[in-house]
Amino acid sequence: MKLLVIDDSHDIIDLFVKVLTTIGHEVVATDNGKDGLDLLNTQKFDAVFLDIAMPNFSGLDVIENLLKNKKLEANPVILFTASSITDIEVNDLISKGVHSCIRKPVGIETIFEKLEELGNIQYEANATRKLS
Amino acid sequence: MLLSLGTLITVSSLSFIAADNLLKERVEDQLISESTGRGTAIRSLMETRIQQISLLGINDVIENIVSRLQQNNTSINITNQVAYQSEFEKEIKLFQKVLGGSANLENVKLVGTDGKILLSTDPSENGRDFPSMNKSTGGSVRPNVHFDLIDNKRKTIVTVPVLQMSGNNNKTTTNPPIGVIVATMDTKPFDEILLNRKGLGRTGEVYLVNQNKKMISDSRFIENAAFHQTVDTLPVRDCFEKDEDIHAIYNDYRKIPIVGFSYCAKDLGLVLLAEIDEAEIFGPITQLKNEIIVASIAISAIVVAIAFYVSKTISKPIIRLRDEADRVTKSIKSIKPYEDYKVEIKSNDEIGHLAVQFDKMRKSVLETNMNLNMLVKERTKELTDMTNALDATAIVLVTDRNERITKINKKFTEISKYSEKELIGHNPRIVNSGYQPTSFFEEMRKTIMSGRLFEGEIRNKSKDGNYYWVKTTIVPFLDESGLPKQYIAIQNDITDLKNFEYELQEAIKRDKESSEIIKRQVEELRRTNTELRRKDKLKEEFLSMTSHELKTPLTPIIGWCGALRTPRILGELTSKQLTAVETIESNAIKLERLISDMLDAQKLDLNELKFSFANVEIDSLFNKIKKDFEPLLKEKNIQFVIKAEPRGMKLKSDESRIIQVISALLYNSIDFVPKNDGRIEVTAEPKDSTITFCVKDNGPGIPKNKLDFLFKKFYQVDTSLTRKHGGTGLGLAISKGIVTGLGGRIWVETEVGKGSNFYFSLPKDD
Numbered sequence: 001m002k003l004l005v006i007d008d009s010h011d012i013i014d015l016f017v018k019v020l021t022t023i024g025h026e027v028v029a030t031d032n033g034k035d036g037l038d039l040l041n042t043q044k045f046d047a048v049f050l051d052i053a054m055p056n057f058s059g060l061d062v063i064e065n066l067l068k069n070k071k072l073e074a075n076p077v078i079l080f081t082a083s084s085i086t087d088i089e090v091n092d093l094i095s096k097g098v099h100s101c102i103r104k105p106v107g108i109e110t111i112f113e114k115l116e117e118l119g120n121i122q123y124e125a126n127a128t129r130k131l132s
Numbered sequence: 133m134l135l136s137l138g139t140l141i142t143v144s145s146l147s148f149i150a151a152d153n154l155l156k157e158r159v160e161d162q163l164i165s166e167s168t169g170r171g172t173a174i175r176s177l178m179e180t181r182i183q184q185i186s187l188l189g190i191n192d193v194i195e196n197i198v199s200r201l202q203q204n205n206t207s208i209n210i211t212n213q214v215a216y217q218s219e220f221e222k223e224i225k226l227f228q229k230v231l232g233g234s235a236n237l238e239n240v241k242l243v244g245t246d247g248k249i250l251l252s253t254d255p256s257e258n259g260r261d262f263p264s265m266n267k268s269t270g271g272s273v274r275p276n277v278h279f280d281l282i283d284n285k286r287k288t289i290v291t292v293p294v295l296q297m298s299g300n301n302n303k304t305t306t307n308p309p310i311g312v313i314v315a316t317m318d319t320k321p322f323d324e325i326l327l328n329r330k331g332l333g334r335t336g337e338v339y340l341v342n343q344n345k346k347m348i349s350d351s352r353f354i355e356n357a358a359f360h361q362t363v364d365t366l367p368v369r370d371c372f373e374k375d376e377d378i379h380a381i382y383n384d385y386r387k388i389p390i391v392g393f394s395y396c397a398k399d400l401g402l403v404l405l406a407e408i409d410e411a412e413i414f415g416p417i418t419q420l421k422n423e424i425i426v427a428s429i430a431i432s433a434i435v436v437a438i439a440f441y442v443s444k445t446i447s448k449p450i451i452r453l454r455d456e457a458d459r460v461t462k463s464i465k466s467i468k469p470y471e472d473y474k475v476e477i478k479s480n481d482e483i484g485h486l487a488v489q490f491d492k493m494r495k496s497v498l499e500t501n502m503n504l505n506m507l508v509k510e511r512t513k514e515l516t517d518m519t520n521a522l523d524a525t526a527i528v529l530v531t532d533r534n535e536r537i538t539k540i541n542k543k544f545t546e547i548s549k550y551s552e553k554e555l556i557g558h559n560p561r562i563v564n565s566g567y568q569p570t571s572f573f574e575e576m577r578k579t580i581m582s583g584r585l586f587e588g589e590i591r592n593k594s595k596d597g598n599y600y601w602v603k604t605t606i607v608p609f610l611d612e613s614g615l616p617k618q619y620i621a622i623q624n625d626i627t628d629l630k631n632f633e634y635e636l637q638e639a640i641k642r643d644k645e646s647s648e649i650i651k652r653q654v655e656e657l658r659r660t661n662t663e664l665r666r667k668d669k670l671k672e673e674f675l676s677m678t679s680h681e682l683k684t685p686l687t688p689i690i691g692w693c694g695a696l697r698t699p700r701i702l703g704e705l706t707s708k709q710l711t712a713v714e715t716i717e718s719n720a721i722k723l724e725r726l727i728s729d730m731l732d733a734q735k736l737d738l739n740e741l742k743f744s745f746a747n748v749e750i751d752s753l754f755n756k757i758k759k760d761f762e763p764l765l766k767e768k769n770i771q772f773v774i775k776a777e778p779r780g781m782k783l784k785s786d787e788s789r790i791i792q793v794i795s796a797l798l799y800n801s802i803d804f805v806p807k808n809d810g811r812i813e814v815t816a817e818p819k820d821s822t823i824t825f826c827v828k829d830n831g832p833g834i835p836k837n838k839l840d841f842l843f844k845k846f847y848q849v850d851t852s853l854t855r856k857h858g859g860t861g862l863g864l865a866i867s868k869g870i871v872t873g874l875g876g877r878i879w880v881e882t883e884v885g886k887g888s889n890f891y892f893s894l895p896k897d898d
Contacts, residue, residue: 009688011688012688022701082679082683084679104686105686105687105689106687108698111691
């Protein structure tokens with residue numbers, strides 16, 4: 001799968017890139033929202049891990065711009081955050097098209113599960129396309 | 133002889149005319165004072181009534197009731213109505229006390245601008261239409277007094293608007309009234325003025341007629357005349373068509389000729405009439421006239437008969453007779469006992485008879501004259517009686533044209549505390565309090581000196597230094613040239629009324645001041661509140677930032693531990709290395725839980741715990757818990773049962789918060805169950821309108837004396853266990869906060885050695 005990681009913590013980017021490429025995924029990463037948005041405007045990803053609390057251009061700014069450009073549907077966004085965003089706010093974002101939310105810190109297994117879940121959808125979608 | 137006869141007739145006619153004029157003048161004087169005096173008294177009383185009831189119109193309690201009742205006109209519940217009724221009746225009772233016994237409020241009602249009775253002292257009238265109210269003006273009425281029949285009894289009805297006083301001071305002039313007060317009172321004080329007939333002889337009466345030409349007070353001659361008898365007479369027409377007072381002889385409502393005077397008060401919608409039957413006044417004169425005619429004819433006849441026989445020899449006594457007649461003429465004018473003027477002619481012939489006849493006739497003339505004098509005396513007495521009646525009800529002061537006091541009544545000395553001696557001959561300004569400006573009194577003087585009536589309220593000062601208020605009417609009495617010859621001031625003591633008015637205004641002022649203070653305090657509180665909220669927000673921001681900064685470095689720690697445990701990522705570890713990684717990972721997870729719990733505990737303190745309510749399916753919720761905890765419990769070798777009976781239970785609540793509570797209870801139990809044969813059971817079952825969850829363990833149980841502290845922050849039953857059981861000590865406190873926030877209840881059933889059952893129940897709906 002082609003994945004995008006947007007997080008201002010270089011240690012977290014390092015973890016994602018090293019672990020996920022080891023198990024066969026293609027991982028693109030950036031430490032700021034602005035570059036992340038540029039990548040999303042030019043490429044399509046199977047999953048995007050998006051941090052919320054980032055300086056200057058936050059995860060919420062990224063989502064806002066994706067909504068404007070109607071790119072949110074094509075790129076499943078998983079909020080990956082340590083900030084104290086409430087369930088109400090999360091549900092609001094999900095209703096607008098965000099895929100889901102994972103709260104930091106979390107075991108590596110949860111990431112794997114999320115990818116399997118998205119991969120299956122992707123796989124089934126591909127299968128449907130093949131059938132039609 | 134003819135000269136004598138002429139003189140006789142002249143004498144008779146002169147005496148007749150003199151008596152006629154004298155009587156007319158007396159009656160006129162009397163009727164003027166009857167109509168003007170009583171008219172001004174009626175006017176003064178009516179205005180007093182309006183002033184009294186107007187005080188109710190600016191009473192803030194009444195105003196409040198009226199505006200509240202009108203605002204929720206459609207939705208007054210019964211309790212409110214009863215509260216308003218009792219508040220209203222209390223206020224009216226209080227007001228009656230202020231008015232005193234002279235004004236008796238029989239009924240008071242508040243009428244809204246839509247013409248419905250909002251409240252009445254007779255509660256059965258509440259909500260009814262008030263027919264006399266003109267809806268088109270939206271309740272805009274001028275204060276007025278009128279008389280009407282209610283249950284066939286004459287009543288005084290006073291109508292005044294209710295004005296909105298709150299807010300700025302000038303609202304009384306700009307705001308339309310929000311309702312009307314209608315007060316019903318008896319007519320006794322008015323009747324006392326009208327029905328006192330002491331000065332009115334046998335046929336005189338004083339009564340009122342309204343603009344519909346109906347008599348509105350009692351008649352002396354017709355029973356039950358008020359509001360039934362039409363009075364379409366000259367003075368009534370003159371009053372309502374030309375606004376003029378008249379005095380004249382005309383037919384009254386009984387079609388009987390009367391001498392009448394009117395006092396026209398067109399502005400008040402009534403005219404006062406003082407009338408005495410013409411017959412009563414002129415009766416004695418008519419009688420006198422007739423007697424003189426008879427006497428003249430008789431004398432003429434005798435004189436003609438004698439004329440044939442009379443010679444010069446008898447002319448002497450005739451001349452004597454003529455002289456006597458002259459003297460009698462003088463005597464009538466100066467009124468002296470007639471015995472002094474007896475004609476001394478002693479003769480048995482015709483002349484002697486004539487002398488006797490003449491004597492008789494003279495006697496009759498003088499007697500009539502005496503009767504006339506009696507009548508005048510009687511009238512004077514009646515006038516005095518009337519003055520006494522006025523004295524009893526009002527403060528009276530009479531001055532001459534130079535404003536020197538010539539007469540005062542007892543009431544004046546009572547209120548002013550000056551003796552008669554100190555007042556007579558002095559100017560009335562002796563009681564001036566200096567409260568009102570000189571211009572006020574200059575205006576008053578200008579009015580009365582030009583012969584016009586003055587009415588006004590004056591604050592006076594008594595000899596002992598006390599102030600008193602009088603409502604004053606000054607009536608100037610004019611001489612022939614139209615200049616005032618004397619002034620009569622009729623005053624009523626309105627000190628109580630004025631004091632009440634003053635107190636009322638003071639109270640309104642105090643109210644305003646205290647509301648200013650409250651406004652300032654509220655403003656201060658608002659500022660403090662804003663400041664506190666700002667600080668709270670800073671605190672919250674600090675907390676969430678701290679939480680973020682602590683959790684972020686834990687992410688790669690826990691992430692790399694997971695990667696290390698997974699052989700296909702970083703290769704196989706030795707079992708010693710694996711144990712080390714697992715220890716790092718489990719402690720990092722504990723640290724994360726501690727941070728989350730601390731944040732929640734802080735939020736609990738700040739009342740910032742937020743909930744998102746949605747439909748919660750118990751089956752799916754239990755599946756999530758099973759998935760989260762089964763591996764951990766298996767690893768720890770703890771027997772784990774989780775079941776919800778019956779299936780398909782639902783409630784409206786916050787799923788993630790319920791999971792948080794059950795997780796906290798589970799972590800708590802995991803820490804305390806024995807190393808071997810540990811057992812934890814999670815259940816949910818419906819109970820009444822709630823669903824009750826239970827987490828049951830076979831741990832050591834909790835001693836009874838520790839139960840009180842169980843749900844407090846940072847508490848563990850045995851503090852020495854803290855190291856052994858790594859709980860944060862926050863889980864139960866947070867759980868209690870969450871359950872309470874979700875509208876439920878949390879409790880524990882436990883016994884030392886027999887494990888613990890933690891329960892919490894949540895409402896199914898809401």
